[in-house]
Amino acid sequence: MTRLLAGLRIALRALMVNKMRSALTMLGIIIGVSAVIAMIAVGSGAKARIAEQIASMGSNLLIVLSGSSTSGGIRFGTGTVPTLTADDAKAILAEIPAVKYVAPNLTGVAQVVFGNQNWSTIINGTFPEVLEIRNWSLASGRPFTQQDIDGATKVCLLGKTVAENLFGGIDPIGQIVRIKKVPFTVVGVLASKGQSTYGTDQDDTIFVPLTTAQKRLFGMQFPGMVRAIAVQAREPEVMKEVESQITALLRQRHRIQPNQENDFSVRNLTEVMSSAEQSASVMSLLLGAIASISLIVGGIGIMNIMLVSVTERTREIGIRIAVGAKGRDILLQFLIESLVLSLIGGAMGIGIGIAGTLILSTFTQWPTLFSIQAVLLAFLFSGSVGVFFGFYPARKASLLNPIEALRYE
Amino acid sequence: MESFIQVRDLVKVYSLGEVEVQALRSVSLTVERGEFVAIMGASGSGKSTFMNILGFLDHPTSGQYLLEGINGKNLSRDELAEIRNRKIGFVFQGFNLLSRTSALENVELPLVYAGASASKRKEMSGKALSEVGLKGREHHHPNQLSGGEQQRVAIARALVNQPSILLADEPTGNLDSKTSEEIMRIFQRLNQDLGITIIMITHELDIASFGKRNIIFRDGKIVDDHVNFVRSDAVGEGVKR
16 A cells, blocks of 8 residues: 555556646547547437437337228329228227227328418327327327217317417417317317437327318318327337238228238337437447547557656666566556546546537537446546556566666666 | 774676676685774775675675675575665765755665654654754755755664764765865764774875875775884874774
8 A cells, every 4th residue: 555655646646747748648548538428429329319219109119001002003102092980990909909009090181270370291190099108298288089989079289399480378278279270179289209310300280089180171182091000009119010910900890802912011119219329339439439549549559658667767666676676566566556547537537528529519409418328438548548558568677687777768 | 803894806797698707716814803804995996896895785706705794696686685775875976966855864764664654754864864963954855955965864864773884985085185184074073973884995094194094996906905004183082993
């Protein structure tokens, strides 16, 4: 312990003697560590944003899209011709046990009017379960219910953006809005979800009961049909199974012959998002790796300066060995010196890295995320760089021949 | 009973590339506890090589060297370092103090490697410094001290671990004659009052005359070894030993 303390004092004194040199050597580590901190923060920020988006989209989510039907040799694209019905949705829920919720939907764009305000938005006719599946919560009011579906009542839920644009400061609950000239009572306002992965405003929407949408708004062209069915599986493990069960069930219900193509398609959105999350992970790993290289370069700077220091202090080392310093005393002295350099550099690098990241995210609006683990990791990494690159010079010093070292000018 | 220092048939050969240089050619010598030996000889006579071996800084090529019965031949670097630390005090021509380090801390150095506590280091170093007349100069740095004072710090450093032997390699080589005499007075006092064995290398005859015994090296061999008259102007009884 006394030896460690003595070693620390010797190291600090040696570093103070060459302040400029020590500062420049530290700069290498400072840049390295702050780069690692900043890159990890940017990488994990991107990852966290994607994870957040997955959560807001809804987990374990399958989307069944209607369409791709063939009519007289002409093939239509997915979703252009509705081929699904609300009964398909009900059948999926009833016959596949691993399905937790279903929500068919029929969407369309319409002009909404309140008083002298009007706003064009996406009207989504659906089931109440959509709130569960898509992770929506209500900011105020109540959801619509099964009774509203059964009775095709004219009630609606407003997205945050719509509520703001039509009502400004007024409380929308209980007010009447006109969608395609049909009066609807606002029963609830949805809590904000912000932008989707694709940059669209998820809050710019209105939910109405599916039956109301079919009868009053968009059902005229293809009566009883829906565009898509959102299906939530009970757990992520059964997604593949549910997907094939849905396919089998719908083929049977739509009486599709074995040699015919499906008139619907099933998409696993969660899978798409996880692969996005994975690529974000790879990106943050890459960024971290590139930043680590600068840390290693900083380490080489330490090694370089320690070698110079050992040469300069050959005589001092000779004196120490002559009066009884053992190899490990000298080794420790120089290791502590490089460790102090790298750890002080590391600590400053953490500060600068965090400050730099905050500035970066303020100016670029990039999502960033700090974690204690990343900071500790960078600090430990800088420490091990100090030990690793300090070891060779320190060992060289500890193996000096005292007679030659004492004669060194 | 065995002698304090026993040297038998010591040979040291340096190989400088192709050429082999015989620095020591069969040197034999005994030194008893409490002696003050001055070794003289021209440059290249092998006296420095001999001192390095006595100081466990170097191994002989052949022959035997025992200090208080300890043979350094089969000891590791670290074991030799420990012997130097406990038994040997070095005083060099160029003082060899650590710069930018106070006198006290310089003297503490052997104690640091002996693993002494900070308080004990301070106490013993302070004592050693007052022993050489530097009380009150503890916190001066080497560049604030005169040559003679620096050498006294070095002597205090050599003494601080209470070694069995003091090895001095031209301790007055960088000093003027008045300061040299002061340093030699200190050596004499340490030898007579504290009974410390001293072996000293010097070029100068009048410095050598402070020693009780003079040895002369030439071409790697001892050519003369005689008991010296104690200088009439020096401390002591002034009789032939």
